[in-house]
Amino acid sequence: MHLTLSYDRGTLILAGLNQSGLPPDLHGEPWQWDSRSLCWRCDAIHYLQAQGQLASAGLEVRDTVPRFGNVRWGTINLPELWEHQNRALDAWMNLGSGLVVLPTGAGKTEVALAIMARTAISTLIVAPVRDLMYQWHQRILRGLNHDAGIIGDNIYNLKPVSVTTYDSAYIHMDKLGDYFGLIVFDECHHLPGRLRREAAVMSAAPLRLGLTATPQRSDGRHANLDRLIGPKVYEMPLSKAKGGTLADYEVVRIPVHLEPEERVRYDALSVEVRGFMYGRRQEKPEYSWEDLCAETGKDPAARKAQKAYFAKQAIEDRAKEKLRVLEDIFRLHEGSRVIVFVGSNAMARDVSLRFLVPCIISQTKKPERRDVLEGFAEGIYPAIAANQVLDEGVDVPKAKVGVVLGGKSSSRQAIQRLGRLLRKKGREKAVLYEVVCEETKEVARSRARRRSDAYQGARYRRI
Amino acid sequence: MLTRAHGIAVYERGRILPDRLTTVRHGHYMNYAGRMLGVYRNGLGQTRQALHKQVKAIFAEEDDCPTRRIEAFCKLLDDESEFIRDPKGKAARLRRQVFRLAAPCHPLVRQADRLFERTEEETKAHIARELGIDWAEIQAMFFSDMMEFHCLRKFKGYADGAALLSRYNVAQVQVALYSATEMVIRAEQDFKTILRHAKLAGLLHRIKRIRLELYEIRLDGPASMLRQTRRYGVFMAGFLPKLIACAGWSMRARLLTPRKGYQVTLTLSPEDGLSSHLDSPHEFDSGVEEAFTAKWGDQPREGWRLIREGEVLHKGQKVFVPDFVFEHEDGRRVPMEVVGFWTDEYLREKVKTLRAFREQNIILAVGQAGAKRISGLPPDTIYYKSALKIKDVLERLTNA
16 A cells, blocks of 8 residues: 655645545544545644654555755854743743743744754744844844745745745745744734634644744634644743843823814814714614724715714824924934834824934835834934834834824734833833824723733823 | 725625626716726826825715725726836935935924924925925925825726726626635536636636536635635636636635624626626637538537537546537437647647546547657547548447
């Protein structure tokens, strides 16, 4: 009997057995008979388990799955690990798969690089955004002296060590799943989404590492991380990190008011939206925003109300006073690097054009991003404005002052935004300003943000 | 193609009805479509933002038009346009220069005082002098590389308003298909085209014969049998225009919805009147086949009726649709494959396929010119010069 185990676009195929020929050891999970291709099939994530099953059944199988192998690093140039990083490294090495939970700034990347140095096997790094993907590329080049391939940002350069984004991993994994022995999910709380999870399911990598500061998801799907990557092998809580490994920080909220003409328009728009909602709720008390959106196609009044709502948001987002407050913050912190988070591309451009400081939005191209971030790090640019894209993990060294001009609140975003400012450099304290429109939706969002765990213990001042 | 964010659909008793513009209910859209094309045809040199604004303005007074529909029109118009994207990074270079010149003056204040004396206005004037360009011009160029500010260079466009509207209708079905887990086609014709394009799209098939010349083709992807996934929906959407260009089919797809565990069905057939921007498949692969069909005629010869592409032979993922099937009055069916034009590789592939289906007793007719180049042809192969002779075929059928 000649059996072959092979990789087929995200799945494993066991060929050479007919429908009734599966030995008892292999019954049940994960194998299923595929009547289309006349073979047994399972998801690639079960590769390690399948190998074990076949061996214990005493079957002789030609295994054509792995296209991965050993990697030779260049001169390794990694910093000595902190104690907590060493613990994380050992815990992961014991198991060969699992999650390492460290707060932002506590050196997750170093742990991953140390693991890569030890395992020395074809590795794929999956990062949330393109900036981070490039950053990983740089870190691997510096630390392991290895030029990794890039898959994402319209580049497809597959190498035994490659970096990619979650979106590209989802799209391309059926072609890559047999190519890597180790797969690293950075900020792995992103993985359990309904689609993105397939990046883990379609990979045959036997070694798996998940890195995150906040494994919890509001939808409860974090439980899936256990199946997709492995159990939590190490965790350092945020409270332990604060003041110890990381700098102390302070949050200052600055309420702004709409200008008279903005106010007049804002109020008129509010009346319009409220009036519409009130009318609908007379007939249907549970009438919601979603219902309104669903009606926009048939009812011009709903469309007008929707338009009014978006116009309201735009007024909040681009309130003129925000730029005045920003000027004051720039004055106050002259000589310190300031990073400004904005809620829209339009506002990013407003800030950029008003103060002639660079902005980064999602469509900013790679060379410019690099120039801006490096220029900011070197002190050439005194400040930068960023829309969402820098929300996570992108190295913005030594930024001690952060300003949030609008934006949505959620526990994870708050932690990561603060993380930007928490990088330990000297004894200087970090400050985060939240500039929000008074008596508007944004105040409620700021309140929600304050309630989240990231702010617990942070000192809170109101000007 | 549109993205999921452009999708409009109504759910009705377990079915999904993608947004559809019909002459009955949306006759007045013809006028809108013409005006939209006008905006783009006359819009050379304008920014994407300005073009979209004009398209939106066309619908300002229209009661029946969701925002998504307008955005979808913009996307379809953009898809057929070329924009100046500043590939050399002129705008980025300008920004870099300006930011670096401005950095020593940070922060630019509105009004100078004893602490900060560099104002926004003065600094901008100073930079303009340094670069030798008016500030107004700098500002106009400053973000010209960003999506919203790309300028229209060329509009390839649609033939007319009707073409735009019919593309829109197909595109909405495609968006619905993004959520599909499985597509089932019942086909009476054009099997070859349907199966070839499904395969090109990367889909796997299961084929079932419902009755003579009616096949059910079930399409999904490798992982579909392991778990429910909509990963192959985008392939099905890509395949759809090809299917619509064919004749004699009906399609049913199963779709996931945002509501967990709730699925809906999408059905479609030529009766729905969608039209593809692709050509319908050529009826004949070669002139030899066409001439042979014409010569044979509609009436049976010696009891044999000629049917074009009447049979789908399949084994696992191997499929073969012979060019013809001869059906005898007594119920016997004999397939025939005509091989005219080829490369050696093509012919070798064909021989392999025929061997896989050898129990089907397929008649093979090969053009003489290149037959010598290849070995391993079955001994009873019919050779022809310029035209396939009816006499030769009938002789072979008698022995079948």
